[in-house]
Amino acid sequence: MTELRLIGGTALAEPEEVKAVPTLRLPPGRHGIPADLVRAHQRLRLLEAAATAVAEQGYGRITAARVTELAGVSSRTFYQHFEDLWACLLAAYETDAARLCEEIEAACAALVEERGPVAEADRRGRATVGIAAALGFLAAEPDVARLLSAEPPPQVAALSGARRDLIERLGALLREVLADPHGATPMPGLERRLIGAALALVSTRAANGDPQRLRDLEPELTELLLASL
């Protein structure tokens, strides 16, 4: 496996695994690092910078120049990766939305693996673990929390669509928990209301800038999301 050593000393593996690594800068000048790895690393830095820029400037003031500056790449590099600012923000949103959902699914799967059929039947237990995983993820990455929870400009249809997709996906996870094993189905649309409300709450807490406030939300949010169970 190709391994890449960064200035900060962190080992960087193949592109698939790069996403978990903090975006340190590559060494300048000739370094013999394969071009595709350099590109993958640049893209990750841009995606991370996009979330930071949204948290820092909001959608009203954000510019491609600021994203480029935060990522430590040239403007030319930015446009080699993305057509414009909105394409970059869309990629960042979709990547982070997928990471959030994977985090929740992995936490629930781990519980079932650990406790077997008991956990399978324990809807409340699985929901609690999933909500804790989501809030833990968002608290660890407050810029991502801002990116995912804030309402994007509706004029950028693709970005609004990505937000709707996230609400649908989180809603599907919640529906699975809310569904009555004896056949009764949850009311259509209820989970969308619950997820919309949860994102609004997360957005308020994330805007405050204190990650602990997001973690502290766990018992309350669990109770609120499961009130219909």
Added chain:
Amino acid sequence: MAGVLIACGEVGFRETSVRAILERSGGHRAQFYQHFESKEDCFAQAYAVWIERLCVSLLEAAATTPGWEGGVREAIVRLFQFVTARPAIARALFVEVQIAGEPALARHEAAIERLAAAIDGVRADIDPALAPPEATGVFVVGGIESCVVEALGEGNLNRLWDALPELMHFVAGSYLGKEEAEGAFERASILLGRERARLTGAGEEVEER
């Protein structure tokens, strides 16, 4: 004052220039900068006026209707009437505010807190042992707002009205549990079935006061 909100609601905050605002509201550039520091400042000042009007109107709708559930439902109906009558301003108040940044966003948060505190009044009737979480008010108001934002985004305000029973289920369920939620859903469905034309036909309440 409405000019900046209508302009931002129609084409978006980022795309709205000072010139576009002046084309709607009249006046010259120099006059604009005598009153406002920037487009953000102008938006925030207009926002403050309109969100106050809307809050007062919603609180009044709730206060003049008997019972907590009836009051909440009436306030949601009043909100939907406003959104249906003035979609561009509603888009500015609920969607573009997220893009306009501080201090409009701070006023938005203050309005959410105020409405949350009002809706939280039902706690007085709930056994303390069964009291819902502290964040319930903000959660519920956020859920109602997300429903409005969704309908505005889709450009289908009929769906907003369709969502009334489901929203009442969500609000009552968050505070009072599943049984009350089902009752609130039922009562809102009956009201909508019986009086939809009257409810959706009314409209300019907020502007007149």
